[in-house]
Amino acid sequence: MDNQIKNIARTGYAAKGVVYALTGILAFGAAIGMGNSSEGKLGVLKFLEEQPFGKxxxxxxxxxLFCYAFWRIFQSIKDPENIGNDKKxxxxxxxFFFSGLVYMGLGIFAIYEIFKQINSGGSSKTAMIPTEFLPYIFYAIAIGMAIKxxxxxxxxxxxxxxxxxHLNSMTNINLMKTIKWLGYAGWISRGxxxxxxxxxxxxxADTASQGDIKGTAEAFSFIRQNSEGPWLVGSVALGLICYGVYMFIKAKYRRFDD
Structure with missing residues (x-):
């Protein structure tokens, strides 16, 4: 596989790590009563926008994120690691293809946030998706997310x-244990x-209203409603931080099967 493609993939993994680590940090801060409730991937973009040199x-x-989207779509079409054409x-x-589309959309939103003030002459919003199609789109997304x-x-x-x-070939035992621990904690929380x-x-999908679209931020709010909500949110948030750090490690140590 071309080294340039590998570098694009590693850049994408690092960007994904930033998104998940900050999602976890913001959610954990909200769980312990620090900061606002800017949880979720879009909340991360809003948070970054508010920082010095936010743009x-x-x-x-x-x-x-575009790099990560490109890598996933490249994986789905070119199959550089010979995953194969069988059912699995x-x-x-x-x-991989749909994952690429999701992160491409997130990347587009990040770029849109940079330029939106230039074109925003007012505060009015228009529906981007015709209402009659929303139930079908939402059901498709819901089924896809559930399967995922x-x-x-x-x-x-x-x-x-x-x-x-390729953990069996690693000589650094502590690194191997760290990858396993971070991976399990992160994947459970993400699931x-x-x-x-x-x-x-x-x-x-039942209400067919764009105002009812919920994402990661609302997922944390839903978890928080439980009697053990703050502890539960804090645990999941720490897991997402672990997943973010795991993605950083993946950016450095992930091996590609040429």
Whole structure:
């Protein structure tokens, strides 16, 4: 595989790590009563925008997310690591494609946030999607998110997410244990959040209103409503921080099967 493609993939993994680490940090801050409730991936973009040189940070993150989207779509079409065309391989490649689309959308939103004030002459909003199509779109997203959450837990059970590190060949035992610990904590937390988000999209499909779209931020709010909410949110948030750090490690140590 071309080294340039590998570098794009590593940049993408690092950008994804930033998104998840900041999502976890913001959610954990909200759980312990610090900061506002800017949880979720879009909350991360809003948070970055409010920082010094926020536009620059958003631009860099947006480019990184485009790198990740390109890598996932490249994986789905070109199959550089020979995943294959059998049922399992095609399932993975289709998943990569839709993952790429999601992160491309997030990257576009990051870039949009940079330039939106230039074109915003007022505060009016228009629906981007015709209302009559919303139930079908929401149901499709909900089913996709639910399947993704199930696959997440299947990966956790099998430990598949560790295969690209070739842990058996690692000589640094502490690094190997760190990758495993961060990976398991992060994937479990991510699976929980995506399952809750799938529920929100199922519910939004019934009302067919764009105002009912829920994401990661609302997933944390939903978890917080439990009697043990703050502890639960804090635990999931720490798990997402672990997943973010795991993605940084993946950016450095992930091996590519040429």
């Amino acid at each position: 620059v940070l958003l631009g860099l993150l947006g480019l990184g 391989g095609l399932g993975k490649r289709i998943g 959450a199930l696959f997440q837990f299947a990966k956790i059970y099998k430990g598949d997410f560790l295969s690209k590190f 929980i959040v995506e399952g809750v988000v799938a529920y929100f999209f199922f519910r939004a």
